[in-house]
Amino acid sequence: MAAVHQPPTTDAALEEPRDAPRDGHAAPTGPKRERVGFLLLIVGTGLLYLVGLDAIDLWTPDEPRYAAIAEELRSFRHGVRGLVLLHLNDEVYTQKPPLYFWLAALLGAPGGQVDEIAARLPSAMAVNKAS
Numbered sequence: 001m002a003a004v005h006q007p008p009t010t011d012a013a014l015e016e017p018r019d020a021p022r023d024g025h026a027a028p029t030g031p032k033r034e035r036v037g038f039l040l041l042i043v044g045t046g047l048l049y050l051v052g053l054d055a056i057d058l059w060t061p062d063e064p065r066y067a068a069i070a071e072e073l074r075s076f077r078h079g080v081r082g083l084v085l086l087h088l089n090d091e092v093y094t095q096k097p098p099l100y101f102w103l104a105a106l107l108g109a110p111g112g113q114v115d116e117i118a119a120r121l122p123s124a125m126a127v128n129k130a131s
Helices: 031-050 062-075 099-108 116-125
Strands: none
Touching: 031 116, 062 099, 062 116, 099 116
């Protein structure tokens, strides 16, 4: 009959690993830990981009013009037709596509006006894809 070899048991082998949590809860690992890290990255990036959007007035000449167009759109002064055919000071404005103005008007609707934050937030949220 062959003897079975068993490793010697020592006190060090019975101890808990040094990185084991003391409160009995395991730290997140694997995909869950990656999601938490990704979420923290998104929140941090959002704070960097969004904090201070209203710190200074709209820069001339473009930002006040675009905010005025979005405000006319938000006020619905020109009715349904004004959603497609943009206006600046009640004159038809055809120099830019309407998507930015729709977003700025939508973001300004809860506050009742298109302010610095509503005018700048669509551009701050835009994502550029590197080719």
